[in-house]
Each structure stands twice: as structure tokens, then as C-alpha cells.
Amino acid sequence: MPQTTKMITSRFDQPDSFTLSGYERTGGYRALRKALAMEPAAVIEEVKAATLLGRGGAGFPCGTKWGFLPPTVFPRYLVVNGDESEPGTYKDRLLMELDPHQLIEGVLICSWAIKAKQAFLYCRGEMALAQERLAQALNDAYAAGYIGKNIMGTGWDLDVVLHWGAGAYIVGEETALIESLEGNRGMPRLKPPFFPASKGLYMQPTVVNNVETLANLPWIVNNGASAFTAIGDPKAPGTRMFALSGHVNRPGVYEVDFGTTTFREMFEDPSLGGGIRNGGKVKAFIPGGASAPWFFEEHLDMALHPGPVGAAGSMLGSGAIVVFDETTDMVKAAWRIVKFFAKESCGKCSPCREGTNWLEKIYRRILDGHGRPEDIDLLMDVADNISPGLAWPPRQTTICPLGPSAASPIMSSVRRFRHEYEAYVNRGGGAT
Amino acid sequence: MARLNALNVERAKELIGHYPRPKSATIPLCHLAQEQDGFVTQEAMTHVAELVGCTPAEVYGTASFYEMFKFQSVGKYLVGVCTNISCMILGGDELLEHAEKKLGVRTGSTTSDGLFTLEEMECLAACTEAPCLQVNYRYRERVTHDQFDQLVDELRAGKHTNEIPAHGTVARVRQSIPSDRRASKDVF
Numbered sequence: 001m002p003q004t005t006k007m008i009t010s011r012f013d014q015p016d017s018f019t020l021s022g023y024e025r026t027g028g029y030r031a032l033r034k035a036l037a038m039e040p041a042a043v044i045e046e047v048k049a050a051t052l053l054g055r056g057g058a059g060f061p062c063g064t065k066w067g068f069l070p071p072t073v074f075p076r077y078l079v080v081n082g083d084e085s086e087p088g089t090y091k092d093r094l095l096m097e098l099d100p101h102q103l104i105e106g107v108l109i110c111s112w113a114i115k116a117k118q119a120f121l122y123c124r125g126e127m128a129l130a131q132e133r134l135a136q137a138l139n140d141a142y143a144a145g146y147i148g149k150n151i152m153g154t155g156w157d158l159d160v161v162l163h164w165g166a167g168a169y170i171v172g173e174e175t176a177l178i179e180s181l182e183g184n185r186g187m188p189r190l191k192p193p194f195f196p197a198s199k200g201l202y203m204q205p206t207v208v209n210n211v212e213t214l215a216n217l218p219w220i221v222n223n224g225a226s227a228f229t230a231i232g233d234p235k236a237p238g239t240r241m242f243a244l245s246g247h248v249n250r251p252g253v254y255e256v257d258f259g260t261t262t263f264r265e266m267f268e269d270p271s272l273g274g275g276i277r278n279g280g281k282v283k284a285f286i287p288g289g290a291s292a293p294w295f296f297e298e299h300l301d302m303a304l305h306p307g308p309v310g311a312a313g314s315m316l317g318s319g320a321i322v323v324f325d326e327t328t329d330m331v332k333a334a335w336r337i338v339k340f341f342a343k344e345s346c347g348k349c350s351p352c353r354e355g356t357n358w359l360e361k362i363y364r365r366i367l368d369g370h371g372r373p374e375d376i377d378l379l380m381d382v383a384d385n386i387s388p389g390l391a392w393p394p395r396q397t398t399i400c401p402l403g404p405s406a407a408s409p410i411m412s413s414v415r416r417f418r419h420e421y422e423a424y425v426n427r428g429g430g431a432t
Numbered sequence: 433m434a435r436l437n438a439l440n441v442e443r444a445k446e447l448i449g450h451y452p453r454p455k456s457a458t459i460p461l462c463h464l465a466q467e468q469d470g471f472v473t474q475e476a477m478t479h480v481a482e483l484v485g486c487t488p489a490e491v492y493g494t495a496s497f498y499e500m501f502k503f504q505s506v507g508k509y510l511v512g513v514c515t516n517i518s519c520m521i522l523g524g525d526e527l528l529e530h531a532e533k534k535l536g537v538r539t540g541s542t543t544s545d546g547l548f549t550l551e552e553m554e555c556l557a558a559c560t561e562a563p564c565l566q567v568n569y570r571y572r573e574r575v576t577h578d579q580f581d582q583l584v585d586e587l588r589a590g591k592h593t594n595e596i597p598a599h600g601t602v603a604r605v606r607q608s609i610p611s612d613r614r615a616s617k618d619v620f
Contacts, residue, residue: 075452087516087555117615118452125463125500126556128569131603138607148613157615161450162607166459167499169554183458183484185497202452245518245559252560290517290555320559322518336520340554346497 002265002272003257005231007239008215011099018133020140023101029146031218035109036154043113047217049225051237053258055091056081056172056210057289057318059306066114068197069205076205078111078119079181079196080214083165083172085124087290087340088320090243090253092211096123096130099215100137104160106214108146109221111158114207118159122177125165134162169344173400174208175200176346187348188400212241212319233259236305240316242266246285246323250274259305263287263295266304267323280325284416288317290337291405293392294412313392314408330417331424334409335363341406352403355386359406371425380414383407435479440464443606444483450609454484462495467600471502500602507542507549509587510599511535512566515552518559527563528552530577534584547588549599570596 016022023029035043048063069076080103084092095103103121111119121138123131138160141147149157163181165171171180175189178201200206216238220228229237236259244266245251254272267273267282276282284294287304293314295302302308309316324333342356359382365371380390387394387404390411394404414421436444444464448457461483465476472495474488481488495501513531515524528550532538535548542549558564561573565580572583586592597604 084557085555088518088559089555090557090559093557124557125498125602126553126566126569128602129571132605135603135605135607139605142609142613145613148609149615159450159609159615161609163456163460164463164602165498166463166495166501168497180459181456182453183455183486183494185494243559245562246521251562286517322521322559324521328521333517333521336515336517340516343554 002261002269003231004255004271005239005257006255007219007231008095008099008102008212009241009253009255011102012094017098018100018137020101020137020144023099027222028101028218029105031221032105032108032146033152035112035221036152036156040113040115043109043221046225047113047220050220050228051235052213052216052220052228053236053306054210055212055216055240055319057086057291057315059316062209062213065197065209066110066207068195069114069207070198073198073205074115075118076114076116077201077207078107078114078116079174079177079201079206079208080107080119080121080211081172081174081177081208082121082123082127082130082211083177084127084211084318085169085172086318086320087337088243088245088286088322089289089318090245091241091319093124093127093130094241094253095211095215096127097133100130100133101141102215102218103134103211104137104141104147106217107160108151108158109217110207110209110214111160112156116207117157118161120181120201121160121162122171122181123162123164125167127164131162131164138162168346169340170346170400170402173402176400177208178206185346187346190399232257233303233305235259235307240304240319242304242319242321244273244321244323246321247277247280247325247328248273248275248323249277256304259303259307261304262301263304263321264300266321267300273323276323276325278325280327282323283326283328284324284330284412286320286322288315289320290340291315291401291408292317293408294416296416310393330413330420331363332367334413335360335367337409338363338406341402345402349398349400349403351386351397352406355382355403356406358382359410366421366424369424369428371421371428373422373425375425376414376418376421379410383410434469434473435475436461436465436483437468440468441483444480446608448483450607455486458484458486458491458494459498462491462501463602466501467602470508470598470600471505505542505546506599508547508598509567509596510549510551510569512551512553512556514554514556514558514562514564516555518555519562519564522562524563527565527575527577527580531565531580534581548584567592568596568599569602
């Protein structure tokens with residue numbers, strides 16, 4: 001049986017989970033009180049000790065990231081990345097819609113720890129309900145004295161500003177998010193030389209954290225780092241929310257103990273995926289969002305743990321698992337993901353801007369029955385120009401990982417299902 | 433075709449006050465403009481530029497990067513069907529094709545009565561509820577073809593107006609920071 005602790009989804013079944021009264025009644029803002037009684041440095045130490053890995057995609061330890069801020073430079077900012085748009089990913093929206101105060105309390109704890117006086121909550125533009133719930137929650141938290149001037153009598157001031165985007169996947173990349181927040185086109189910044197920790201928003205020290213990452217902080221402060229590391233795997237402690245979609249009987253968003261549950265349990269356990277639809281078998285699955293290379297049958301008994309998943313050549317990314325059963329057309333599946341990256345390329349770097357669009361055109365030709373035998377290797381060749389070596393972790397000829405991400409579905413599907421590409425090419429004649 | 437009206441200028445000034453630098457309010461102000469007129473007009477972008485202290489070209493440069501901003505009139509209801517990977521393998525393409533037939537327009541176009549604009553959307557973060565769509569950014573999940581027809585008929589009959597405002601309005605709840613609760617000015 002997979003272990004499931006309800007750490008950050010504990011209020012999801014509660015009808016008033018998104019209200020201040022519902023949050024306070026279930027222990028809300030207790031962690032803030034406790035954190036404010038600690039020195040900021042002690043809060044950072046606690047989070048470091050918890051080994052809270054970032055839940056946005058890169059999986060970088062959260063406390064370590066905070067530690068990169070230059071100690072004497074102020075003001076500094078916290079920017080919350082709520083621009084969830086990686087295909088397959090569905091968790092941050094739930095956290096914002098169903099438990100906005102938990103996120104706000106996390107924002108407060110982080111801001112106190114890093115000594116910020118202003119935080120920006122960047123919510124994806126298309127998420128109207130999440131924006132409404134966050135706006136109401138912020139208004140209520142200001143009125144209750146949790147945010148604003150002289151928070152809970154400590155003399156510390158913090159403004160939390162809700163900001164929402166207007167539709168652009170790339171803005172989920174942290175430097176593009178900062179550009180967008182400054183009122184610009186959401187194009188990533190070249191790094192090095194500057195990383196957000198030293199020069200981020202308005203060229204000031206900035207922490208960019210994902211929604212789910214921050215939502216963990218109240219629990220960690222309330223229960224302590226050792227209680228947190230006791231759940232899940234010691235190297236990947238706590239829980240994680242996974243969106244399980246595709247050809248399973250019970251698609252859903254599941255919070256499971258991190259690093260211990262296997263893919264097979266995730267797909268088959270009656271309380272989780274409940275098996276493959278129509279009693280079928282797994283043909284392939286995406287373990288961590290559209291950017292991740294695909295996994296297959298032989299990976300089913302691997303734990304959802306960043307260590308082994310990374311060693312096997314993929315990632316857990318943003319906690320997005322998409323399951324393909326045997327009926328799935330793998331060429332078409334790969335095309336759809338490549339089409340997404342082609343559309344969302346911001347246009348700053350040539351290999352991505354040109355490459356992803358050429359790749360999409362080649363796919364369309366193959367799917368339309370006009371593919372040439374050499375097109376299959378051409379796909380791999382163009383992908384190799386964006387991500388040399390087609391290896392994992394991907395190498396980049398671009399500023400950000402968007403372009404190299406388009407190589408993932410291509411190399412996965414061509415290497416494993418080359419015969420499906422060949423069938424398309426040999427069939428010819430406009431078959432779809 | 434208008435600059436921001438007096439009420440929206442007040443709102444714009446409040447929003448600008450939320451940021452250390454006025455230009456950060458560019459996207460929120462374009463949302464205000466779209467809320468007022470249904471799309472972002474040239475006059476509104478010029479007005480936004482005056483308010484945030486940059487050129488109209490800079491405002492257009494920013495706004496044109498983002499999918500949600502429209503620069504010509506769209507339907508009262510923007511119907512966006514997701515066809516990304518999780519929806520595609522569970523009928524997203526078929527749903528979009530059905531939507532074209534039901535509405536009688538191709539993807540990207542507006543019905544002649546000006547009520548509906550149909551769009552193909554990228555992943556909407558409802559992957560476990562495929563296939564999904566949004567009407568003015570309000571979700572409908574695990575949508576069957578019959579349910580789609582019913583939704584369109586009901587919208588035509590004037591239902592759902594409480595839940596789904598006309599295109600342009602995203603969140604109906606605004607953040608307002610009371611002046612006596614605002615963090616001290618030295619942070620700016």
C-alpha cells in the first residue's frame with residue numbers, strides 16, 4: 001500500500017477551505033506566529049534541515065536557494081511562481097483555489113526568513129477562480145492583521161501583491177517571470193552572469209519559489225524539520241502532489257509520500273490510478289510533464305524519487321504523470337508536445353525559435369502521409385541542434401530549457417517506437 | 433474604442449501604487465482595458481503608456497506577447513478547448529471539431545451574432561479532468577459533445593451570466609490594500 005500523508009491537501013475536502021475562518025479553525029496562521037517568534041536565520045535553518053526540494057520542476061533545495069541571497073543587499077523580494085502551465089501539471093491551481101491562506105502563510109514565513117518587505121504572487125492569467133480566491137484571501141488577511149503594517153505586533157511590514165499574467169507558458173521560467181512582472185515581454189534572461197538570488201526583480205536580490213513549495217512551509221514550521229524528514233524518503237522528504245492523467249481508470253491529483261510510492265502503485269492502486277482503462281497495458285508514460293523524456297514498462301517499479309528517475313534519464317519535474325495505453329499513436333503524441341513547444345517558444349534564441357517550428361512542420365508532413373524515410377533521422381538531427389547529444393540532463397544551445405524540452409518526446413518516441421514512424425512514412429498517400 | 437474611463441483610471445492608479453516601478457502595472461492595466469472594452473484598444477494602450485510612463489509601442493510590445501490580450505473584437509464568450517497531450521488522448525481534438533460544427537465557425541473565428549469566439553487552448557491545468565475547456569476562463573471538465581451543445585444553448589439563452597462575465601473580465605474580486613495597512617513606504 002502506498003503511504004499517503006495529507007500534508008498540504010488536508011483541507012481540500014472542507015467546504016470552507018478557502019475562507020479565513022475555515023483556515024483559522026483548522027490551525028491556520030499558527031505557524032506564522034511561531035515563525036515570527038524565531039530569528040529569520042533560524043527559520044532558514046529549519047527549512048534547510050527539512051531538505052524541502054522545490055516543487056516547481058527543477059527540484060532545487062528551497063532553504064539553500066534562500067541562502068544564496070547576498071546578506072547585506074536590500075530591498076529583496078519574494079516572487080511566487082503560480083504560472084502553472086507545463087502540460088500535464090495540475091496542482092498549484094488546486095492549492096490556490098482550495099487553500100489560498102495556506103499559500104499566503106507560506107509566503108509570510110518565507111518573506112520573514114529572507115527579510116523581504118514585499119512579495120509578489122504571480123498567478124497564471126487563465127485561472128480566474130484562483131485569482132478571485134487569492135484576492136479575497138489577501139483582502140481578509142490584510143484586514144485580520146496577518147499582512148501589511150506591523151504584522152502581529154512585531155514591527156515587521158510586508159505587502160503581498162497579487163499579479164496575474166496574460167497567457168504565456170514561458171513565463172513559468174523564473175527569469176521570464178521576473179521580466180513579465182516588470183511589465184515586459186516574458187523572455188528569459190541570460191544567466192550567468194546574474195541569477196535572481198543576486199540580481200532579480202528590479203535587479204535586486206529575489207527568491208522565486210513555486211506555489212507547492214511555499215504551501216509546505218506552514219507544516220514544516222508547525223511540526224519541525226525532523227517530523228518532515230520522517231515522511232517520505234530521507235533524500236526526498238515530505239509529500240508531493242502528482243497529477244495523474246491519461247489512460248488510467250481514476251485520473252486525479254494525489255498527494256503521496258515523496259520518494260517511496262512506485263509508478264506501478266500510482267497507476268494500479270485502487271485508491272490511486274485504479275489500473276489502466278479497459279484492462280489495458282501501459283505503452284509509455286511521461287513521468288514529469290511534457291518536458292520530461294518518456295518512461296516505459298520497465299520503469300514501472302521505480303519509486304517516484306528524483307534520484308532513480310534522474311539516473312534513468314528523466315525527471316519528476318512538476319509532478320505531472322501522463323499515461324499512454326497501447327492504443328496510443330506515439331507519433332501523434334510526440335507531435336502534439338512538439339507543437340506546444342513550437343507555439344510557446346518566445347523567439348529569443350534561434351535554435352529554439354527556428355528548430356521547434358521546423359520540427360513541428362516535419363511532424364505534420366509525416367502525419368499527413370507525405371513523410372520521407374529520411375525525415376525520422378532529420379527529426380533527431382534538428383533536435384540534436386537544440387540539445388546537443390540528446391542526453392539527460394539536456395545540454396542547451398539556448399538560454400532556457402524550453403527548446404531542449406522539445407527534444408524529449410522526439411528522442412523518446414523515435415528510439416522506442418521507430419516502427420510507428422516508419423509505418424507512417426511507408427504508408428504515405430495522406431493517411432492519418 | 434476608448435481610453436480608460438474615470439473609474440478605471442482610479443483603479444489603474446491604485447494598481448500602479450502596488451509596485452515599486454509603475455511599468456510593472458502594464459499587464460494589469462491592459463487587463464483593465466480589456467475588461468472595459470472587450471479587447472485592448474489602441475487608445476487604451478496609449479493611455480496605459482501615459483499612466484505607467486513609457487511609450488505606446490512598449491505597451492503594445494508587451495501586450496502582444498501574451499495570448500489573452502486581443503486587439504480586435506471577439507465574441508462575448510471566448511470558448512477555449514484544450515487539445516494538449518492529456519486532453520488529446522481523451523478526445524480533445526474531437527471535442528474541438530464538434531465545437532466547430534456546433535458553433536458553425538472554424539477555430540479562431542467568431543460567430544456572426546458576435547456571441548462566441550472559438551479557440552484552441554494549450555494545457556489549462558485540468559489534465560485529470562480531460563477533455564476540458566474554458567468559457568471566459570471558467571472551467572468545464574470531462575466535457576461530452578452533448579454537454580457542449582447544452583452549454584452553448586444555455587449561454588445563447590442568457591444563462592450562466594452570474595458565473596461567467598462577458599469577455600475581458602477575468603477575476604471579479606479585486607485586491608485592495610487599505611492605506612493604513614500598507615507596509616511602510618521605505619520599501620519602495
